[in-house]
Amino acid sequence: MAGTVLERFLADEAATARLGEDLAMALRAGDAIALKGDLGAGKSTLARALIRALADDTSLEVPSPTFTLVQSYDTRVPVHHFDLYRLSAPDELDELGLDDALNQGAALIEWPERAADRLPGNALWVGLAEQGEGRVARLSGLGLVFERVARSLAMRDFLATAGWGDASRRYFVGDASARSYEIVALPDQAPRVLMNSPRLVLGPPVRDGKPYAVIAHTAQSVTAFVAIDRALYAAGVSVPAIHAQDLDQGFLLIEHLGSEGFLGHDGQPIVERYEAAAELLAMMHGKAWPTRMEAAPGVFHDVPPFDREAMLIEADLLVDWYVPWITREPANDELRDGYHKEWNAVLDRLAGSEYTLMLRDFHSPNIIWRAERSGLDRLGIVDVQDALIGPAAYDVASLAMDARVTVPPEIERRTVAAYVAARRAAGAFDEAGFTEAYAIMAAQRNSKILGIFVRLEKRDGKPYYLKHLPRIRDYLRRALAHPALAGLKEFYMAHGLLKERVP
Incomplete structure (x- = not known):
């Protein structure tokens, strides 16, 4: 098999099972x-561990498919376990449905040599052979699957350097970026989170020779998160300790x-938790934050500004992605020019607004409720790497108009009121200026999100974000109701930007 080869010595069955977990995470x-090896080489142990890790069920029955030839599992990634030992000819793979299996999930194939040349060219080959008291695994392949597996093995090596090499690994959560998270566990230890944050791929230039991520000041490496x-x-905010x-x-x-x-058993937002999060923001906004933060000795992260260029490139996602989706034709130059004119006029009104450390995605998916704690410590904050220095009102709008949860107007009002009350209690506070900045930032953020959710469907193959669009349009209507945004509202209405998609 051509391509790079990675080797892993597996001292015992537990090490073989850990390799199965490492493969499952990728x-x-x-x-x-493709699993190669003689009888007794450990193929079944490896396959069983991989499938159980995908199912997050250590007791899942995983029988050998020797007689059925294929066994399917409805796991996080549907997986189809093939045993080709009894295959008479490669053409029989058509009857077994290998192509269909790969269209809907992943395939784990024992005795792959019997398939001749019928396996995908980018398959990962795993060869197992006895070596001394244990066995050696040789992994080879080409393309993305091999790259993902190599990174997963590097994550296991990282865990080993931290004293967690024997930990079990289970998928935790992913997000709209390339980052992913796992829960890792050892006996008699509190579970920890393994964060996989590959360096950001910047993409092509989109304006003035600069990629979108550079203009929008998206974090390019994990250094930003750490700092x-x-x-x-x-500063007393409950964020994850870094081990x-x-x-x-x-x-x-x-x-x-x-x-x-932040949701109850009925799936509805719990107002007291939103109010508590608003009070946490008020505490943070009362502090002075440095723009240079240290991630490691001699390694610093400079917190970028949420400047006009960043605000506009984000707002442009609406005309770049959302407008073509709802109207079924690209935005013309007249619409773009008018859009920029109205947005520049609105952003002019931010002059004199309070600026502070702005976490950017301060909403329910990134806030953990810890009922056993007291005060602001009840709120655990994650996903902070994209923070900027920007208008204080932005994070309040991100919270009160939660992109993933339908926040009724009354809960929005109470959330904002909790923030204002906490700021007043701490000293002088320009409520009128805040209210205007809140409307502007809410309009900017929700315009951006309409574009992002369509982009996730069209570019990234993630259609489930489209179900959120009606909520985001409603939030945008609320924001545009502020008198300071009258011109922008008129523009949105005139161009049908708040309507449903054209049939």
Whole structure:
């Protein structure tokens, strides 16, 4: 098999099972893993561990498919376990449905040599052979599946350097970026979170020779997370403690703050939690924050400004992605010019607004509720790497108009009122200026999100974000109701930007 080869010595069955977990954490729909080895080489142990990790069920029955030839599992990534030992000819793979299996999930294939040349060219090959008291695994392949597996193995090596090499790994959560998170666990230890944050791929230039991420000041490496996390921690904000870090590779082993969120059992927002989060913002906005933060000795992160260029490139996502989606034709130059004219006039009104450390995505998916704690410590904050120095009102709008949760107008009002009350109690506060900045930032953020959610569907193949669009349009209508945004509202209405999609 051509391509790079990685070797792993597996001292015992537990090490073989850990390799199965490492493969499971890298697996995606469309991947094929070819397992080679003599009888007793450990193929079944490896396959069983991989499938159980995908199912997050250590007791899941995983019988050998020797007689059925294929066994399917409805796991996080659907996986189809093939055993080709009894295959008479490669053409029989058509009857077994290998192509269909790869279209809907991943395939794990024992005795792959019997398939001849019928396996995908980008399959990952895993060869197992006895070596001394244990066995050796040789992994080879080409393309993205091999790259993902190599990174997963590097994550296991990172865990080993942190004293967590024997930990179990389970998928925790991913987000709209390339970052992903796992829960890692050892007996008699509190579970921790393994953060996988590859360096940002900047993409092509979109304006003035600069990529979108550079203009919007999106964090390019995990250094930003570490520096901002440490600054927040020192200021009394409950963010994850960092137990181990590899800034070059983008790996962190961090505290697991919990999993309870801001919704009740009925799926509705709990107003008291939104009010508490608003009070936390008020505390943070009363502090002075440095623009240079240290991630490691001699390694610093300069917190970028949320400047006009960044605000406009984000707002442009609406005309770049959302307008073509709702109207079924690209935005013309007249619409773009008018859009920019109205937005520049609105952003002029931010002059004199209060600027502070702005976390940018301060909403329910990134806030953990810890009922056993008291005061502001009840709120655990994650996903802080994209913080900027920007209008204080932005994070309040991000919270009160939660992109993933329908926040009724009354809960929005109470959330904002809790913030204003806490700021007043702390000293002088320009409520009128804040209210105007809140409307402007809410309009900017929700315009951006309309574009992002369509982009996630069109560019990234994530259609489930489209279900949020009606909520975001409603938030945008609320924001545009402020008198300072009358001209912008008129423009949106005149061009049908708040309507449903054209049939």
